[in-house]
Amino acid sequence: MKHRPKKRFGQNFLQDRHVVEGILTAADLDSRDRVLEIGPGLGALTERLLPQVSQLHVIEIDRDLAAGLQARTDQNLVVHPGDALALDWNHFLTEPPYKLIANLPYNISSQIVFKILDHRHLFSRLVLMFQKEVGERLCASPGGRDYGILSVLCQVWFDVRRVLRVPPGAFYPPPKVHSAVLCFDALEHPRIDVADEAFFRRVVKAAFAQRRKTLRNSLIGSGFGFEGLEESMLAAGIDPRRRAETLDLEEFGRLALLLSRHCS
Numbered sequence: 001m002k003h004r005p006k007k008r009f010g011q012n013f014l015q016d017r018h019v020v021e022g023i024l025t026a027a028d029l030d031s032r033d034r035v036l037e038i039g040p041g042l043g044a045l046t047e048r049l050l051p052q053v054s055q056l057h058v059i060e061i062d063r064d065l066a067a068g069l070q071a072r073t074d075q076n077l078v079v080h081p082g083d084a085l086a087l088d089w090n091h092f093l094t095e096p097p098y099k100l101i102a103n104l105p106y107n108i109s110s111q112i113v114f115k116i117l118d119h120r121h122l123f124s125r126l127v128l129m130f131q132k133e134v135g136e137r138l139c140a141s142p143g144g145r146d147y148g149i150l151s152v153l154c155q156v157w158f159d160v161r162r163v164l165r166v167p168p169g170a171f172y173p174p175p176k177v178h179s180a181v182l183c184f185d186a187l188e189h190p191r192i193d194v195a196d197e198a199f200f201r202r203v204v205k206a207a208f209a210q211r212r213k214t215l216r217n218s219l220i221g222s223g224f225g226f227e228g229l230e231e232s233m234l235a236a237g238i239d240p241r242r243r244a245e246t247l248d249l250e251e252f253g254r255l256a257l258l259l260s261r262h263c264s
């Protein structure tokens with residue numbers, strides 16, 4: 001099929017078979033595995049996945065490419081034409097756990113990660129391609145400028161590691177940026193206790209909202225100010241003059257607990 005890559009859908013198709021193999025190795029597939037692939041495109045990964053798994057769901061926004069996949073006769077392939085951000089994954093991923101594999105369009109990668117977090121119970125492992133800088137943020141440890149909202153939220157529930165560096169030449173057309181493949185393993189138990197996930201997410205976002213400011217000021221700026229905030233933070237062992245990027249997961253857990261007592 002002759003297909004002209006569409007920029008608006010972030011279409012940079014994988015053409016380096018070593019990268020394809022690296023993604024499959026990280027996925028560690030088993031013939032019983034059920035897999036979701038987001039953005040199969042011309043099928044560089046799809047072709048290799050189909051013979052190895054029991055069921056493959058693919059979500060493709062490009063109608064032309066989705067139609068090409070729908071014309072296939074593979075018994076284990078289920079094609080969902082549409083936008084991965086808009087479709088209701090719970091509607092068709094009814095037999096978890098799934099592995100999620102995707103060479104993601106870079107313009108929606110953060111939004112996809114937030115959606116994955118909302119559906120994390122569906123997945124045992126994720127193998128995802130990101131722009132290099134986004135990959136670095138997801139793996140980052142406390143203390144550096146890469147550490148942020150996505151690092152904290154992902155690392156509470158997943159073991160995140162980079163498995164491949166990918167140069168622009170691995171794709172057609174080559175993107176302007178370098179890429180990285182990350183593997184996320186769902187943890188049996190989260191690294192910290194999170195009683196209310198939505199509230200925890202609000203606190204992490206508020207802490208990083210003005211990341212150059214002190215934690216105290218960033219929280220106040222996001223509507224978490226209350227009388228005695230500083231004293232409570234000190235009592236919880238968190239110096240209010242610190243910046244969000246210095247807090248580890250345990251400290252974010254304590255901060256969320258402390259704020260929940262004053263905000264409920």
Ligand code: SAM
Pocket residue numbers: 009010011012013014015038039040041042043044045059060061062065082083084085102103104105106108
């Ligand atoms: N997986 C293929 C590969 O590795 O060669 C294609 C990767 S390409 C970077 C991204 C793919 O995601 C394209 O096929 C594009 O049409 C599709 N896509 C873009 N936005 C999407 C969305 N919101 N939902 C589903 N698919 C999307």
